[in-house]
Amino acid sequence: MAQRPRQRDYTKLFNAVVPLIEAFATANSSERARVAPKLNPDGLGILRTFASSMPVLAVRQESPVLITQGLTAVAVLGGIDDTRDLTFYLCTLHHSAMKLGVDTRKVFGDVASLASSVHLQQEMRGFPSRPPKDKDLVAFRFREVLTDDGFDLVQDSW
Secondary structure: OOOOOOOOOOHHHHHHHHHHHHHHHHOOHHHHHOHHHHOOHHHHHHHHHHHHHHHHHHHHHOOHHHHHHHHHHHHHHOOOOOHHHHHHHHHHHHHHHHHOOOOHHHHHHHHHOOOOOHHHHHHHHHHHHOOHHHOOHHHHOEEEEEEOOEEEEEEOOO
């Protein structure tokens, strides 16, 4: 008999990540550049989980703040991850931001200034201006689905 997947409790995730990204956002640029390299693999994994969860939660909770927090987590990850890998997060965060009516150029531009990676700064600032075929969910093999919990995003296999 198939069991229904256990519903996630995001409280622990938020408690672990939000203080880090808030401190990151208020730090100076040299301090921000030192954050990601100091994180262990578990810490980086938690940030990645946070960044990938925020687009869904933002829509479910109708919270543009979660888009900004997700982008800030991506900015932290930019200190260690390849920018090309981070564009998947940018895609889903952009999609959800558009669903919420967020000014994506402003939010992506504001958060881009926090990234220590110049390549990530450029990608963040430019992502909202990409042609639709290069930034929509299909370009990254994502699709929207409705579950018992509401809005969700699923990535199809390559």
